[in-house]
Amino acid sequence: MRNLSQQYGPLMMLRICERVIFVVSSAEVVREVFKGNNTAFEQRPSSPALDELHSGHAIGVVMAPYGEQWRQLRRIIVTHVLSTRCVQSYRRIREDEADHLVSVLASSPPGQLVNVSALITDFVADSAIRSIFGDKLPDRDEFLKMMEHATEFSTIFDLRDLFPSSRLVRMLPRSGKDKIFQSHADRKEVNDGDREKDMIDVLLGLQKEASMRVSLTPEVIKSVVMDIFTAAIDTQTICLQWTMAELVANPRVMKKAQEEIRRVLGRKERVIEESLRDLHYLRAVIKETLRLHPPAALFPRVCLHDDQKIQGFHVPRGTILVTNIWAICRDPKYWTDPDTFIPERFEDECAFDFKGSDFEYIPFGAGRRICPGITFAQATIEIVLANLLYHFDWELPHGVKSEEIDMTEVFGLSVKKKADLLLHPIPWIPE
Numbered sequence: 001m002r003n004l005s006q007q008y009g010p011l012m013m014l015r016i017c018e019r020v021i022f023v024v025s026s027a028e029v030v031r032e033v034f035k036g037n038n039t040a041f042e043q044r045p046s047s048p049a050l051d052e053l054h055s056g057h058a059i060g061v062v063m064a065p066y067g068e069q070w071r072q073l074r075r076i077i078v079t080h081v082l083s084t085r086c087v088q089s090y091r092r093i094r095e096d097e098a099d100h101l102v103s104v105l106a107s108s109p110p111g112q113l114v115n116v117s118a119l120i121t122d123f124v125a126d127s128a129i130r131s132i133f134g135d136k137l138p139d140r141d142e143f144l145k146m147m148e149h150a151t152e153f154s155t156i157f158d159l160r161d162l163f164p165s166s167r168l169v170r171m172l173p174r175s176g177k178d179k180i181f182q183s184h185a186d187r188k189e190v191n192d193g194d195r196e197k198d199m200i201d202v203l204l205g206l207q208k209e210a211s212m213r214v215s216l217t218p219e220v221i222k223s224v225v226m227d228i229f230t231a232a233i234d235t236q237t238i239c240l241q242w243t244m245a246e247l248v249a250n251p252r253v254m255k256k257a258q259e260e261i262r263r264v265l266g267r268k269e270r271v272i273e274e275s276l277r278d279l280h281y282l283r284a285v286i287k288e289t290l291r292l293h294p295p296a297a298l299f300p301r302v303c304l305h306d307d308q309k310i311q312g313f314h315v316p317r318g319t320i321l322v323t324n325i326w327a328i329c330r331d332p333k334y335w336t337d338p339d340t341f342i343p344e345r346f347e348d349e350c351a352f353d354f355k356g357s358d359f360e361y362i363p364f365g366a367g368r369r370i371c372p373g374i375t376f377a378q379a380t381i382e383i384v385l386a387n388l389l390y391h392f393d394w395e396l397p398h399g400v401k402s403e404e405i406d407m408t409e410v411f412g413l414s415v416k417k418k419a420d421l422l423l424h425p426i427p428w429i430p431e
C-alpha cells in the first residue's frame with residue numbers, strides 16, 4: 001500500500017470488490033482528519049463478519065459505535081482500569097512474571113537455543129490475564145487459541161466484508177466466541193485475601209455506583225475485558241519480539257542499552273519498576289521499534305457524516321478510511337534514513353510524543369479513539385526488556401551473523417515478525 005500511495009498520493013481511493021476504501025498515508029492528511037472538533041471519523045467500520053461475531057454479545061469498547069455508550073465505557077476504562085495509578089497497582093504482577101521469565105531463561109541448559117518469541121508471548125499473556133482476571137488461567141493455551149480464532153479476521157479483508165451483499169459468502173463458517181472465561185467469582189471465594197484488585201473486581205465494584213451513566217451488566221463487563229485482553233496481547237507481544245530482534249540485529253544499540261541498564265541498576269539482584277525511571281535510552285529503543293514496526297499498522301474508521309471533505313475530495317458517508325501508520329512512520333519526509341533502526345532520534349524524550357499530537361508518529365493511533373493502554377503497554381514492555389538486557393547477554397545461533405537475522409514481516413492489520421527469534425541467553429552476573 002505504501003508503494004501505491006507513493007504513486008497515487010497521500011489520500012488514495014481504492015475499490016476492493018464492493019468496498020470503497022480511502023487510504024491515508026501522510027501526517028498532514030491525518031492532522032486534517034483528526035485534529036480539532038471533527039468527529040466524523042471516530043467510529044470503526046462494522047461489517048457482516050463483525051456483526052456475526054458480536055451477535056448475542058454486548059458490544060464492548062473497541063467496536064462500540066461512536067456515541068454515549070462508548071464515551072461512558074471509555075471514561076470508565078481510562079479512569080478506573082488503565083489510569084497511571086491503576087497500572088501501578090498491577091506492578092507486582094509484572095515484576096513476578098518477569099522474575100519467572102528470568103528463572104526459566106537462567107535454567108535453560110547451556111548451549112541450547114531458547115525460543116525468545118515464545119517466552120515473550122507467554123509473559124505478555126500471563127501478566128495481562130493476571131491483571132484482568134486476578135489469576136493465571138489453568139487452560140491458558142486453550143483460551144488463547146479460542147481468542148485467536150475469534151479475532152482471526154480483519155474487517156477489511158474478510159470475504160464477507162468485501163462482498164457484503166453476497167448471501168453465499170455470508171454462509172461461510174465463522175468460529176464463535178461461545179466459550180468465554182472461567183468464573184471469576186469461584187476463584188474469588190477461594191482466594192480473596194489481601195490480593196490487589198484485578199480489572200474484573202474494579203468493574204464489578206462500579207456496577208453498584210449510582211453515578212454510572214452506563215449499565216455495567218455482566219455481559220458488558222465480559223465484552224469490555226475481552227476487548228482489553230485482545231487489544232493488549234498481540235500489540236505488546238509484537239512490539240517486544242521486534243525490539244529483541246532489532247537489538248540482536250544491531251549489536252551497537254544492544255551494547256549501549258545494556259550499558260545504561262547495568263549502570264543504572266548497579267548490582268541489584270532483581271529488576272523492579274522503581275529502578276527503571278532513568279532508562280532514557282531503553283525508552284528511545286522502544287519508541288524506535290514502535291516507529292519501524294508499529295504493531296497495529298493500519299487503523300480503519302468509517303465516515304459518519306454526509307458533508308466530509310478531505311484534501312478537497314468529497315468522502316461519502318459510510319466510506320471506510322484506513323490510516324497507514326506503517327507508511328507514515330517510514331516516510332522520508334519526516335524521518336532521516338527511515339528504514340534504519342536508530343533509537344538516537346528519540347533520545348530527546350520530548351522529540352516525539354506518541355500520545356496523538358505528533359501526527360508523523362502515531363503507533364497508538366490518533367483522535368478520540370487513540371489507544372487507552374499506552375501506560376499499561378509502556379510498563380509491561382519496559383520491565384521485560386530491562387530484565388532481558390540486565391540479566392543476560394544474547395548470542396545468535398552458531399554461524400549466524402547479526403545482519404543475517406530473518407526480519408521478514410507478515411503484513412495484515414498488524415505486522416508480525418515471521419520467524420521466531422532463537423537465541424542463546426548467557427547469564428550476566430554483576431562483579
Ligand code: HEM
Pocket residue numbers: 061062063074082227228229231232233235236239294295296299300363364365366367368369370371372373374376377
Ligand atoms: C504496544 C502496544 C500497543 C499498541 C501499539 C496499540 C495500538 C493501538 C491502536 C493503533 C489502536 C487504535 C487507535 C485508533 O483507532 O486511533 C488501539 C486501540 C485500543 N487499544 Fe491499544 N495498543 C497497544 C496496547 C494496548 C494495551 C496494553 C491495551 C489495554 C491494556 C490496549 C487497549 C486498547 C483499546 C481498549 C483500544 C480501543 C479504544 C477505543 O476504541 O476507544 N492497547 N491500540
